[in-house]
Amino acid sequence: MHKWIISVILYQINNTSYMYHVSIIVPIFNVAECVTDSILSALNQTYENIEFIFVDDCSTDSSMDVVQKIVDSHWRKNDVFIYKMDKNSGVSMTRNSGISKATGEFIFFMDSDDKLSSNCIQLHYEAAIKYNADFTVSGHKIIGSRTVHKASSEFLQKKNVGIVQSYLKKEWSFTSCNKLIKRTIVIDNELFFPPDIIRAEDILWTFRLALCAKNMVSLPETTYFYIIRDNSAISSSYGESNISSFTYVLEQISLMISKSKIYDKIFKEANSFITFHRFNVALFIINNSDTISKKKIMYNRLNTREFYVFTDYGVMSKLLRLPFPIFNYLLYLPYNLYKRVQ
Numbered sequence: 621m622h623k624w625i626i627s628v629i630l631y632q633i634n635n636t637s638y639m640y641h642v643s644i645i646v647p648i649f650n651v652a653e654c655v656t657d658s659i660l661s662a663l664n665q666t667y668e669n670i671e672f673i674f675v676d677d678c679s680t681d682s683s684m685d686v687v688q689k690i691v692d693s694h695w696r697k698n699d700v701f702i703y704k705m706d707k708n709s710g711v712s713m714t715r716n717s718g719i720s721k722a723t724g725e726f727i728f729f730m731d732s733d734d735k736l737s738s739n740c741i742q743l744h745y746e747a748a749i750k751y752n753a754d755f756t757v758s759g760h761k762i763i764g765s766r767t768v769h770k771a772s773s774e775f776l777q778k779k780n781v782g783i784v785q786s787y788l789k790k791e792w793s794f795t796s797c798n799k800l801i802k803r804t805i806v807i808d809n810e811l812f813f814p815p816d817i818i819r820a821e822d823i824l825w826t827f828r829l830a831l832c833a834k835n836m837v838s839l840p841e842t843t844y845f846y847i848i849r850d851n852s853a854i855s856s857s858y859g860e861s862n863i864s865s866f867t868y869v870l871e872q873i874s875l876m877i878s879k880s881k882i883y884d885k886i887f888k889e890a891n892s893f894i895t896f897h898r899f900n901v902a903l904f905i906i907n908n909s910d911t912i913s914k915k916k917i918m919y920n921r922l923n924t925r926e927f928y929v930f931t932d933y934g935v936m937s938k939l940l941r942l943p944f945p946i947f948n949y950l951l952y953l954p955y956n957l958y959k960r961v962q
Contacts, residue, residue, distance in 0.1 A: 642671070659732075754805045761846070781886065797822075831880070
């Protein structure tokens with residue numbers, strides 16, 4: 621991120637004291653049809669000491685009219701703060717703006733088309749205080765899919781290496797949402813979202829969080845509900861720009877791992893993680909609508925020098941070494957059959 625952007629954010633943050641226990645940050649852009657349930661699920665939390673930061677990313681529909689109407693009639697209206705970006709800037713910069721405005725001891729990100737359980741913040745906050753956690757995570761459900769991610773039991777990890785290992789083993793969600801994070805962790809480590817990544821920015825951001833944190837708590841409860849819509853980020857991964865973003869994120873994580881002081885302790889998990897996600901990006905390429913020649917270019921990028929250290933992990937790694945036409949021939953049909961049952 622540009623240094624001047626970081627400087628502005630840090631100046632605003634350093635001049636802000638804690639006024640609330642929790643700041644819920646919600647970027648909003650063209651979600652008029654579904655924003656009501658989302659905003660109400662946030663405002664109707666059982667935990668009371670919350671500020672709500674709604675950041676309008678220059679919506680062109682009636683989203684903010686809907687939000688304003690809800691806020692005006694809600695008993696928590698004095699705890700709601702609405703801001704507007706100077707121009708449409710994307711979810712990363714909108715979240716960064718929310719961070720700069722937050723006054724809570726903890727930050728919680730939420731998307732404007734998702735929903736929270738009524739006790740979401742209470743469960744997260746109580747666990748964070750009890751275990752002095754730098755951040756908390758919990759289970760989520762994806763509505764519109766058969767996928768459910770849920771932590772198996774509550775656990776506490778005190779060592780940074782243990783948190784990174786659990787991240788790499790996919791024991792908790794990569795999304796920035798549904799996590800209660802100490803604001804000092806975000807500020808001290810400049811954990812802001814890069815504005816030039818349009819997809820998978822959460823994977824990179826959460827990996828950096830895992831590297832920085834000392835304590836984390838995982839809760840067994842499901843507290844967050846992702847709603848899959850036709851135009852949602854979850855459901856649209858096959859475009860060239862999205863694939864490029866995913867690949868860039870994997871390149872950056874690979875470089876950070878290779879330079880990490882704990883490299884020897886996390887290599888096994890890192891090898892599995894990087895190979896798994898390279899393989900998934902290769903499957904996205906199969907479903908991309910570009911020409912074979914363009915697909916080959918995208919596919920070959922998954923086998924560049926950034927990934928050389930992670931090239932010896934089972935069947936997936938061996939498949940990725942195949943020329944793209946052969947990979948495409950072998951995987952196209954089974955992958956699309958798999959997609960049909962999801």
